[in-house]
Each structure stands twice: as structure tokens, then as C-alpha cells.
Amino acid sequence: MQPSLNEIGRDLLVVPRWRLALTLATPFALVALFFVFASRQWYVAALACPVLLSFLTYGSISHDLVHRNLGIPRWLNESLLSAIELLSFRSGHAYRTVHLHHHARFPAEDDLEGAASRMSFVRALFEGITLQPRLWIFAMKKNGRDRTWMIAEASAVVIGLGICIAIIPITPLPFAYAALMIAGSWIFPLVTAFIPHDPRGGTELQQTRLFRGRVLSLVALEHLYHLEHHLYPQVPHHNWPALARRLDPFFEREGVRPIRLWF
Template sequence: METHTLPSPPIPRLEDLGLDLLTTSARQRAVALARPLIGVLVYAIAVQFGLWYVTPLIVFWIFVAVVTVTHDVVHGGIGLSARQTDLWLFLLGAVLLESGHAYRLTHHQHHRVFPGPDDPEGDPARLTFWGSVLQGPFFLPKLWLWSLRRTRDRQAQRRWLIAEAGVHIAVIAASLLLWKTAPALLAYVVMVVCGSWVYPLLTVHLPHRDYGETPLTQTRTLRGRIIPAIFLELTYHLEHHLYPQVPSHHLARLVQRLDPFFREAGVEVWRVP
């Protein structure tokens, strides 16, 4: 007997879910942009008081804060002008010795083509677990080189990329030269550089592992109270892929409004604490 699979219901339009999900107040914008800088200040205070044992946790928080707000800046979610966007991509990238402009170029490409080819950010999704782990030290340089090649005819963006690389090299060199007098700088550099090596695994491979070809199967969503709060709602990866323009501070609200559709469409929700 011939069987028929019922088609999935259409993905709701953002207009139907509520355009209030796109709003960002001045306070929300200020808090999002200030978090990484506050994290760096807290790191300096901890070092000053000899609290070295808490510095890895502080750097972890800085990572979460930077990745979250950079996501919002890249997608134009917190109301910055074009000039402000360029400046904040530079500053936020500098906090973690990364290229904010390379991230913008490769992340937009990821949203455009995944799971297709020519997606340097999404490549770890096609690797094995250990393949994505081994990709770690090469991941950010690969994104930067891809971006540099793509901006041959966009000199303004190319200058940002080169400036970011120059600052990062200078900071790393200074941390090595001054390690006796400023060990906190070297410790910070080591933690942020080594910390970035988990990007391919944690931000690409695991969220997209065993991905499908449809928008609802290309990535996962993790639901809970503690883990999403710790990661500033970054665990709502499927929701972000469906509506990238929604800023992180509204993702929890977006989740609530999408739940009926997800249940109807049979979307698997992963439960975490």
C-alpha cells in the first residue's frame, strides 16, 4: 500500500510571531556591549588580588559575552550604525584576539549556504568529532584567509581585516616580550587563543552534527533553564538559524512563541538543565 508523508507546516513568518522581537532598548544595547569589557576589568582585578584560580572562569564568561554580542552586531540586531558596527566588530574581536570582520563575512556566508559548499565556518559540521577537535588551531586563521581572499575588491573591509590581524600579532608579541613583568597578559593571551580552539567542536560540529537538508533539521535547539542562561541564550541555535535578525535578548521569548509550531512540525528538542 502506498503511504504518503504529510508535509511539514510552513515556518511562521517573523511578522506573525511579533516584530517586537526585533526591538532593542538603549539599556539592552549598553549591557550587551559592556559585558565583555566588564569581563576584562574583572580579570584585571582578580589578577591584582592574586585570584588566579578564578581567571579561567572569567575568561569563559568573556568568551560567552563576546560571542553573544558579536552575533547580534553581525546580524544588525542591536541597532548600531554601519560605522558603529565596524568599530565594535574591531573592539570585540580584539578582546578575544579574533577578527570581527572575518567573522561577519564567514558567518553571513554560513547562513546563506549551509549545508552547501564554500562555507568555511560550517566545514567542521562535516568532520568527525576528533576531526573537528584537530581543526581547532587552524579554524580562525582559515576564516581570516577566506575573508581576505573575498575582499580583494572591497578595500575598506580588507583594511579592517589587516588591522585586526596586526593588533592581534602585536598583543601576542607583547605578551611574550613582557611575560616577566606582565604575566597576566601572557596568561590571558594563552587562555583566549587556546579557548578559541574549541570553536569548531562546540559552535559548529555539535550543534550541526547529523544535519539534514531542511531548515528545521540543519541544527539543534537546547532547552532548559540553567545552561541557556549561562550561555546567554546561545543554545537556541535552531531558532537563531531560522530568525538570525532576532537579538539574543529576545531568543527566549522567540522560543516560547515557536513551541507550538515545533510540536506540530515534530522538531526534536534537546533538554538540558
């Protein structure tokens, strides 16, 4: 049996206020920096901004807002979930519906988010091209409570894209930004399902892979703690490394072998 949160430490639920403020401001800062860098023709730096934005929002910042584990007022949590995901032309509340369903149902056939874990590498890559509209349709059918949020978010995405296209004769930068953000979401099935999950596993510890090592931590910016997150979704991403260290003895006792890249 996995340790209780009381056993491993409820301090893992706490994030310092300064760090929380920095985290929530980061997506907006990255958008601003993209336009600053692109307008100065610093294209490599500009390209890095949407890459980081896609990675940090879907993988951790919006993800924490989905789980409501940051300890902020509910109205602020919901508003930020919507606003931050809209920066990436996605519906935050559709994301929540589908992601929580994934936690409850993986590896069931009706788990849309986890479906790529049963696919080939190539098919998982192509799965992402149409994933966001399909997530929204799935969520609209599944979650009547947040339907108003999701309709508003989808409308904002369509209007935003329309504006980006309409002003291309004036400046192509907003359209370039939108295209990069949308294309960035295409790899989500690969990185959130195909790589970390194994639907053939018989237990929860076998259905999600365990990753360790300095190389993988550096490459993934300390975000490859998928198994730890599935076991303790209430722990914010800031504390995933500490959570992993405290769980290592448990994983060793249970015979869970970590995947490493060199060291």
C-alpha cells in the same frame, strides 16, 4: 512554511537601551576584571573572565554585531565589532564574512564555519586550533569590501601578541590572558557546528538541532537557540528565549523534536 516576523512579533527586534549598554560594556569589564583578579591571585575568578568573554562575545555580543541587529549606528557597530573581537585576539570582520557565508551556504563543502558538523568529535576539537587564521584567509579572499578592516585587525592581533610576549619579564599576566583567549577559541567548531548542526538533514529544520529544557538553558546561559537564530538572524540574542517560546507551536506542527538533558 515558517511564520513571518510580523506574525511572531516585531517586538523581538527591540532591546532596551540600558540592556544594550550593559551588553556592549560587558566584554571590556571582563578584561579589566581578569587583570584585577589575577593581580590579587584570585585565580579561579580570573580564569572565569576569559571563559565568559569567549562565550559571550563569539556566541552573542559580537555575533549580534556581525548581523547588525542591535539598532545602533553603522559606524559604532563596525567599530565595536572590531574592538570587542580584538579583545579576544580575533578579527571581527573576518568573523562576519565567514559567519554570513555559513548562513547562506550550510551544509555546502565551502562552508568553513560549518565544516566541523561533518567531523568526528575528536577531529572537531582539533579543528579549532588553526581555525582563526584559516577564517581570516578565507575572508580575505571572499570579501574585498572589508579587506582594510581585516588587515588592520590582523596587524593589531600580531602587535598585541608581540607586546604580551615582550613584557613577560615585567609581568606575565598579559601573555597569560592572550593564551587563555586564544585557547578558548579552539572549541568554537565543537560548540558552533558539531553540536548544533546535522549536515545530513534534508531541510533547514532538520539541519540544525532544536534544544530545550532548564538544564541545557542553564549550562548554555540561554544560548542554545541555534535553529531559532538560523530562521530569524535579525533577532538579537537578548530575545532568543522569547523567540523560542513563540516558535514552539510551529516546531511541534512540523514534527521537530527537541533535545533535552534530563529536564
